[in-house]
Amino acid sequence: MANTILVLAEQLRGEVTDITFEMLGAGRKLAEASGSSLCAVLLGAEAAPLAAKLGAADKVLVADDAPWDLAPADAVAGALEAVMQQTQAGLVLLGCTNVAAGIGSMLAVKTGLPLVNFCRAAKAEGGGVVCTSQLFGGKIYSDVKLADGKGVVCIYPGAFPVDAGKRDQAPPIEKVDLPVAAPKVTFKQYLEPETGDVDITKQNVLVGVGRGIQTQDNVELAEELAQVLGGAVCASRPVIDQGWLPLSRQVGKSGMTVKPRVYFALGISGAPEHWEGMQNSQCIIAVNTDAKAPIFDGAHYGVVGDVLELLPALTEKVKAKKG
Numbered sequence: 556m557a558n559t560i561l562v563l564a565e566q567l568r569g570e571v572t573d574i575t576f577e578m579l580g581a582g583r584k585l586a587e588a589s590g591s592s593l594c595a596v597l598l599g600a601e602a603a604p605l606a607a608k609l610g611a612a613d614k615v616l617v618a619d620d621a622p623w624d625l626a627p628a629d630a631v632a633g634a635l636e637a638v639m640q641q642t643q644a645g646l647v648l649l650g651c652t653n654v655a656a657g658i659g660s661m662l663a664v665k666t667g668l669p670l671v672n673f674c675r676a677a678k679a680e681g682g683g684v685v686c687t688s689q690l691f692g693g694k695i696y697s698d699v700k701l702a703d704g705k706g707v708v709c710i711y712p713g714a715f716p717v718d719a720g721k722r723d724q725a726p727p728i729e730k731v732d733l734p735v736a737a738p739k740v741t742f743k744q745y746l747e748p749e750t751g752d753v754d755i756t757k758q759n760v761l762v763g764v765g766r767g768i769q770t771q772d773n774v775e776l777a778e779e780l781a782q783v784l785g786g787a788v789c790a791s792r793p794v795i796d797q798g799w800l801p802l803s804r805q806v807g808k809s810g811m812t813v814k815p816r817v818y819f820a821l822g823i824s825g826a827p828e829h830w831e832g833m834q835n836s837q838c839i840i841a842v843n844t845d846a847k848a849p850i851f852d853g854a855h856y857g858v859v860g861d862v863l864e865l866l867p868a869l870t871e872k873v874k875a876k877k878g
């Protein structure tokens with residue numbers, strides 16, 4: 556097993572993102588099971604004050620010079636390779652996120668270590684690490700054994716508990732100068748979601764609509780339910796493709812990954828590409844006219860019925876309950 560486990564911490568506009576705490580929680584568990592130490596690497600201009608929030612790590616290495624702000628994948632992979640040599644690290648955890656996209660494969664090539672993508676679970680076993688990797692949009696789960704516990708593992712967002720990576724203690728922090736190789740690509744622009752729109756990844760209640768909602772006008776029925784529940788409306792891809800809702804509301808493989816407390820799947824069949832984006836919701840309530848729709852295989856509660864009848868009735872019930 557590796558002596559040191561590295562976690563590449565992610566931050567965006569002054570906030571440590573949830574995936575960082577998921578990785579720290581997963582890394583902490585592996586480190587304790589194997590007697591390794593856990594080291595976080597934090598990159599980005601003015602990122603240093605965030606290091607104090609990474610208390611689940613035994614140590615945080617910080618590089619907060621300007622070039623590390625949203626640095627391209629090849630530059631970060633080069634820096635991580637240098638950190639691995641300095642710290643004798645053999646296992647690196649990265650986020651399976653847009654921020655870290657491409658870093659894992661480049662680091663694996665540079666170091667000759669195996670790469671495990673879409674990791675949803677990891678445990679120390681017999682001196683190595685067994686990772687469960689999600690393949691084909693969630694149709695297959697595959698256990699991969701890193702026999703000596705060494706490798707580059709990309710952690711699937713939402714698969715590990717966030718709280719497990721949070722500690723009320725400041726870790727030792729060390730500023731480091733890392734080599735900045737001339738990048739082959741440069742960061743040009745950060746695109747915000749459409750202004751005025753809600754961030755569906757931050758909602759407690761999501762009312763998801765699919766092709767079964769049938770018309771753009773009917774989306775209003777879902778808006779009404781979302782409003783009385785204090786949530787927001789999101790959708791499957793066909794609804795977005797029709798232009799009935801903006802792209803920032805799409806859930807799934809080519810949209811957002813969400814994990815609200817309650818997710819309504821209304822007129823959504825439950826295709827793997829949609830399921831992939833909402834499977835970690837705490838409670839999934841599906842409504843579909845087809846009793847054999849795949850969404851019922853994973854939903855916690857299911858109603859076989861017409862969403863156009865159920866939506867106004869449910870909204871009225873919630874209103875009445877709230878007085």
Ligand SMILES: Cc1cc2nc3c(=O)[nH]c(=O)nc-3n(C[C@H](O)[C@H](O)[C@H](O)COP(=O)(O)OP(=O)(O)OC[C@H]3O[C@@H](n4cnc5c(N)ncnc54)[C@H](O)[C@@H]3O)c2cc1C
Binds near residue numbers: 767806843
């Ligand atoms: C590379 C790739 C990426 C993709 N990315 C995404 C993605 O990010 N997000 C995504 O959602 N999809 C994505 N897809 C598309 C995905 O494969 C499915 O086609 C899509 O999720 C289906 O959406 P749906 O469930 O709304 O429609 P359908 O599969 O057509 O299902 C509609 C459902 O509504 C039910 N229904 C009809 N009328 C009613 C009614 N009155 N009341 C109740 N139920 C009713 C039907 O029984 C049916 O189950 C992707 C596909 C590919 C190939």
